[in-house]
Amino acid sequence: MAVALTSVVSLAACAKDSGGTGGGGTNSAQGSGCTLATPPADAAATTSTTTSDKKVDASALKVGLAYDIGGRGDASFNDAAAAGLDKAKSDLGVKEIKETTAAPNEADSAKEARLRQLAQDGYNPIITVGFAYAPALGKVAKEFPNTKFAIVDSAVDGAANVTPLTFTEEQGSFLVGVIAAYKSKSCHVGFVGGVKVPLIQKFQAGFDLGAKTAAKDIKIEEQYITPAGDFTGFQAPDKGKLKAEGELAAGADVIYQAAGNSGKGIFDAVKAKSGAWAIGVDSDQYKQPGVADDKDIILSSMMKRVDVAVFDFLRAVAGNDLSALPKVFDLAAGGVDYSTSGGKVDDIKKVVDAYKAQIVSGAIKVPTVPAGS
Amino acid sequence: MSSPPVTAGGATEHPAVVLTGITKRFPGVVANSDIALTVRRGEVHALCGENGAGKSTLMKILYGMQQPDEGTIEVDGEQVRFKSPAEAIKAGIGMVHQHFMLADNLTVLENVVLGAESLHGIGRRARARVAELAGRTGLRVDPDVLIEQLGVADRQRVEILKVLYRGAKIIILDEPTAVLVPQEVDELFDTLRGMREQGFTFLFISHKLDEVRAIADSVTVIRRGTTVGTADPKSVTSRQLAEMMVGSELPSPETRDSTVTDRAVLTVAGLRLSAEDGSGRPVLDEIDLAVHAGEVVGIAGVEGNGQTELVEAIMGMRHADSGKVLLVDRDGKINDLTGQGTLKRREAGIGYVPEDRHRHGLLLTQSLWFNRILGFQTRKPTSTGRWLDVEGARADTRRIVERFDVRTPGIEVPAAALSGGNQQKLIVGRELSGEPVLLIASHPTRGVDVGAQALIWEQIKQARAEGLAVLLVSADLDELIGLSDTIKVMLRGRLVADADPATVTPEDLGSAMTGAGVAGGESE
Amino acid sequence: MTALRGKLLPPVLAIAFSALLCTIALLISGGSPGSALAAMVTQVGKGTTAVDIVNSATIYYLIGIAVAIGFKMNLFNIGVEGQYRIGAVAGAIVGGSTNLPPVLEPLLIIVTAMVAGAAYAAIPAILKVTRGVSEVITTIMLNALSIGIIALLISQRAFGVLNGNNIGTRNVPQSGWIPGISLGEHGTIFGFVVIAILAGVGYWVMLNRTRFGFELRASGESPTAATAGGVNAKRMIVIAMLLSGAIAGLTALPELLGRDHTYTQISPQGYGFTGIAVALLGRNNPGGIAFGALLWAFLDQSAVSLDNVGVPREIVTIMQGAIVLSVVVSYEVIRRLELAAEQRRVGRQLAAAAGGAA
């Protein structure tokens, strides 16, 4: 007890930790970086966005949107979907919109009820956000064959009226892996995933290969906040911060996060360590208001353009031509990409774009499952 | 007021306590009705009455634990109304409860100062004050030991110290001798006499008439919740007192002639049991015991010397470390019960009247017939193996209610609704229903009224005459001597002496119970 | 008559009280209690809501029974959450890797799920009887651990298969499905509802007509008296816990065998706490639990409609919590009042009898 008391007394008397750097953090990343592999021949990336200039009027559409847990405002893929919808509102003139949100731990019957309600109320098209909707959508889509559905992050087998909006997260992650390898001074990078589910493992798989391709001796830390089934990992910035601190303490100096709301904590950890960088996910997080404090340490972000997919889908429905949509929103289709806001990767943009061209051309195939899992 | 208070001493001095017209009703019963009581200062005033007569309720009212519905209380001539014990304490009244009110896991000092911390704090000054009180009254206890390490007599000393510490001048003692052996009783009485000289007033609750006559200066008798009268214990006989208490002579446990056979029903050999606290200390040590058909074997002992453990070890509720338990049934077949569970032992023919009927005997919120099944869940008439026979249980419960005079409006009422005596009759009835060859009865008449007591004694005698073997544990030495054919004395987990009930006196027994006449021997 | 009143009054009081509480909460937050209630009630008639309520109630009923078996003898099996999920995933894995003929296949899955649930419940039971560890703490810890175990089991290293972005067990073959009762556009009732009813009847018979049920009730009422009456407390703890775990293992099967046919990382969680609430509501009584399960399912399923009238549907969670708390309080108060009344009645009758005799 006495020990505890004295320590309290002495603590009370002593220094406040300065805001920027963590307590006594002295081992700022040192080193000369990786021995880099020769980048592929410089080739212009052929990003063919499906944008056609045909003017489409969607004012007649009644759009239903069913969000996953968290809903609009989650600063993650629900928000990205919402952004696509908002763009459709302003660009295509969509007027009538109904948005609903899933409750945590709800049964499939609740999701079915929600979708059925939308369909019965005449909403068409209906977009569902998140693969959790797949089973429910599989049933409801059959009951309403004339309603056009879309689902983000999944496909529904045997339902012709369901358009899958899926992305090649691994391809975009490959590119930020390359960026991480180039920017690491200690040739040691890290990945923090929110929940260890296959979707997030795709991010890790791409990142691993990208970093390894750019620098084959690079060391990579990998951490997930929670195992599959415990979705609090997307909602635990304090744990995210600790995970990132663990990786930073192990020597990593560039950290790629795919952890939803927990990403904020990861940025905080990186910010507290001088010389370290973070890579954002889903949207261009450099521009995201929720993490504006941390923009100076955000190197780049792996962008998963849910907004583009949602917008494209709505335009295709309005134009009555779903065939124009890409089967998968991949690097070639502009469904995934890396961001350059902040100008911190301008110096290596050429290299990254060269890798990008290789992926688009199929010369590099990116796996969806991390090696060894 | 049926008889005028004995006036002695100065006429100007107010009596210590005057109760007038006290009435208290509980759901279903009137516990006290128009009670009058006058206690002079500096006397030991006994309050007599049988179980359930309302003594304890009256004392709780005086101590502020319960409020009277009608009537007045005067202390030192001033009318008072206590809303809580705290107010009674403030008025100089202290109470030593029959069941000690001590926290086992706190020290003696902590128990003494609890609730009275404002007097001398809880530290050094309090300790000095306790030492001073102990010195003045002879109630010596180490202030720093935990209560759980103390024996009964020491606990009682702590209880008395507690009330003294609060400055009590009027002390209520609720059946203080119930748990003491005669030698400890003498010691207590010496202490009380010494304190009386120092000006303390005692209200002494008891139904042991010889003790009342030994210590009290005056005695008030209550019956069925109301005062019968006040008498001078020096001039009144026990018989007269008894008639005042119950309206007739008190029942006697005396058995007439021996029915002991030479057929040993229960044989216990080399039974050993260690304490549950992991210290390895034996609570039962090499117990050898035989109970024959038609014989009542009484176990005498100060509480906490292993009687409870012996009974529970024989019942299979505790697992003995070593030793054998054999039971011979009516057909002469020997059942080796060693290592068997309680159910097997019951099925082999042991009936069990536990010492605490609420904890071990009954399911209080369940109906009487549901309680009939307890212990008989595998046997007719309440069960057919895996399935219950609800109708059989009901019918047999009706039979017990009839035969054992259980006063109840029906067999669907919860057991908790019955009075203690009727609950006990139900248990005895149940346990004698399974055609047992051995009945283990722990304190079978503790806390029951005279009628129930007489009935239970009669039933035990009758069953004994029919060849039942009975193992009787009791703290009531009269009961023990009256009912038993053989008495064994238990001390610190061992059977240390045999006594012949025909010749032994309670005082002899008391000596043996405390260790060969060394008074207070069990506390150092 | 009084017994019936004692059973019905507490839940009615509790519901009224929590309705009042929610009304206040709604009024403060500017909502309209009337329209909220109306929306919830009319929702029952809409679409498949009525069927969904029955289906949810089936699940809640099973897990409520599982909890009640423990409660009956004062065992707090808070671990039903973990037990039902372990049971479900075990059933799904076995079902996904076998293909027996109909009837046999679902039977195999059911037995597997029950055994797995019981096995997971065995850990706290054994720790309690051998080491004296409170089952409350162990089961809570095991609930958390079950998430990890399931994640491991349905990972691709073990039994998991990837389906799009979702990962789960192999599909149960059609022979293992339990067909539902179709009500056309109103939805399909799980066939498992029959099994749930059977479980309820079995529970009642066990409790009221068997020696085991007697021993269970006696142990719950007074462990000391039960021990003196020859009930082996440790054995009862183990058996009750295993039984509770086995019934818990059934919980997710209506969905597994009647709708999903696979157990995935997004299969519903959290039925365990619902089960506890439902058992408390129904006072561990088979009929009461059915009522509690239906009420809970109604609140859950009809909550969807609250979005339409601009009331946050989370109000339902307040309502549920308030109902449980007030139900346990009112049961306790009424129990005490009834016992006192009974004692008074007995006293009166005996006094009258004595007076008549005298």
Added chain:
Amino acid sequence: MITMPETTVPTTPRGSRLPSWGRGVLWTALAVVMLTVTADLTGLPSITASSTVQAGVQLAVPILLAGLGGLWAERAGVVNIGLEGMMILGTWGAAWAGYHWGPVAAVIGGAVLGALGGLLHAVATVSFGVNHIVSGVAINLLGAGVAKYLSTLIFFPVSHNPRQSPRVEPFDTYSAQPLAGWLADLEQQQRYVLSDVAGVLRGLVSGVSPLTMLTVVLLVASYLLLWHTRFGLRLRSCGENPVAAESLGVNVYRQKYLAVIVSGALAGLGGAAMVLAPGQNGYLENQTNGRGYIGLAAMIFGNWRPGGLLGGAALFGYSDGLQTLTNGKTVLGLFYGVALFCWVIMLVQLFRKRWIMAGVAGVSGLVLYGIYLAVDDLPTELTAYLPHIVTIVVLAASAQRLRMPAADGLIYRRGQGS
């Protein structure tokens, strides 16, 4: 006729010669030595890294506060399984007050909301005599529900997320300089054992939040209050023998009410500690994630004593910190350490001539060592639940030595004592 019994009564006091704080120091020292040796022998420096210890402290604080809440309630005889619900209420209250008025308000807000939960528990258990666990479970349901509803109602318009509050400003953290810097140097030098000890100490004295200091103060204050004042004596007497306490004029209901309300406030503080945790900075649904229960377990492990509770919370915080910061390999390294620990216990038991215990300890050590040698990584699915596994194992090993307050969890009705 009378066989004389032996005259000595074996009443040897069961306590050991060391005072309780001395044993605490001894255990702590032993634990640090074990970890140090393990870290060096397994070549896994993160076992004693300051970052691990610092994370452990951060994760232990809410557990410690919840456990302290449990201590207050249970010392007064009320089992409080509702700590989790009170903690959840605390997170909401802390986020709401913290969002409006800053971190100090957050601390107060958390405590107040937690205390309301405690009040509810007191009403149900003390006034109405509801079974304590039943009431606690109900409060957990209610607490979660209320927080959810209030969050949707009040946070959603600001944060645009019904499950999350807007950002709450955290406390600044403090380090004991120059000590922390000096220890940092020492830790960097990678010196055998010395650097490990420096790492552990540095973790304790750097980056300390005022809330952590408050927690330590509350722990010490609770000890002094409960064991060395009249108030504490009265409160504890209610947990040991309320009938006796009442007969001595203690207002048992009032003591219990007070204890349970304080208990709720402490649990609420635990919630506030989560809201103010570095990186968190706000309310998030489910953020307590069972820590209330772990706090209760820590208290039980600590034998209903503040010192023991501190040990329990440190154990859980450390194991959680270790598994969060590192990977399966490091957690596996702990097996090695625990094996060493088992063997030390074996030696102690051999010394005391308790052969069976020694055998059990020795075999357990061998099994753990075998696992350490045979396996080279543990699945993160399981290591994530290291604190929960530790809870079960530790309770299984120690439950029988524990002694809870005699009247803990029993329903007490005024005036119904015998």
